[in-house]
Amino acid sequence: xxxxxxxxxxxxxxxxxxxxxxxxxxxxxxxxxxxxxxxxxxxxxxxxxxxxxxxxxxxxxxxxxxxxxxxxxxxxxxxxxxxxxxxxxxxxxxxxxxxxxxxxxxxxxxxxxx
Amino acid sequence: xxxxxxxxxxxxxxxxxxxxxxxxxxxxxxxxxxxxxxxxxxxxxxxxxxxxxxxxxxxxxxxxxxxxxxxxxxxxxxxxxxxxxxxxxxxxxxxxxxxxxxxxxxxxxxxxxxx
Numbered sequence: 341x342x343x344x345x346x347x348x349x350x351x352x353x354x355x356x357x358x359x360x361x362x363x364x365x366x367x368x369x370x371x372x373x374x375x376x377x378x379x380x381x382x383x384x385x386x387x388x389x390x391x392x393x394x395x396x397x398x399x400x401x402x403x404x405x406x407x408x409x410x411x412x413x414x415x416x417x418x419x420x421x422x423x424x425x426x427x428x429x430x431x432x433x434x435x436x437x438x439x440x441x442x443x444x445x446x447x448x449x450x451x452x453x454x
Numbered sequence: 455x456x457x458x459x460x461x462x463x464x465x466x467x468x469x470x471x472x473x474x475x476x477x478x479x480x481x482x483x484x485x486x487x488x489x490x491x492x493x494x495x496x497x498x499x500x501x502x503x504x505x506x507x508x509x510x511x512x513x514x515x516x517x518x519x520x521x522x523x524x525x526x527x528x529x530x531x532x533x534x535x536x537x538x539x540x541x542x543x544x545x546x547x548x549x550x551x552x553x554x555x556x557x558x559x560x561x562x563x564x565x566x567x568x569x
Binding site: 344346370371373381382384388390391395396430432434436440441442443444445446447448452 | 458488490495496497499500503505508544548550551552553554555556557559560561562
């Protein structure tokens with residue numbers, strides 16, 4: 341399998357549930373990203389990992405908890421979410437070392453919080 | 455600091471007509487510029503990018519964009535729209551950050567192609 345794979349594609353969870361989103365990249369990249377895409381808003385960068393170290397955390401609420409166990413895998417652990425957290429969550433990867441490297445995106449997880 | 459402005463959240467063109475999607479940027483350093491496309495229920499995929507050199511950049515599916523430093527613009531064009539071009543298009547500017555990219559996206563333009 342090639343590219344960036346995200347699972348699950350769809351997730352419905354209640355506000356008291358705990359769930360995790362998974363991302364796997366098969367491109368040999370060393371940076372991985374979580375973005376949130378909501379209707380009528382720009383893509384919001386949530387977290388960035390470079391060489392498995394978290395390098396950006398853009399004021400994301402603590403109910404979102406990222407984990408990067410190795411350079412190929414990225415998780416987003418979710419707990420006690422709010423309805424406004426419903427969105428498309430996109431994972432991306434890139435080859436670091438210069439701004440010319442494009443991001444490679446997965447197809448996202450559509451999250452609905454009820 | 456960097457920012458991206460896309461004029462027009464929705465653009466409609468007839469099949470076979472010229473596609474023009476506008477993007478203006480600001481960047482404190484020479485920019486790396488990108489256009490991405492997102493089809494329904496999918497992630498974003500790269501259309502084309504400008505790094506250095508030739509200011510007219512060709513991408514996939516017949517799209518191209520021209521970097522104009524004096525106008526701080528990077529507009530996306532395609533001579534003849536096809537039904538399959540209906541999607542959302544995002545302009546982005548990237549800043550290297552020592553091991554990863556700090557990417558700022560525009561708000562996107564939804565392209566509708568009318569038969």
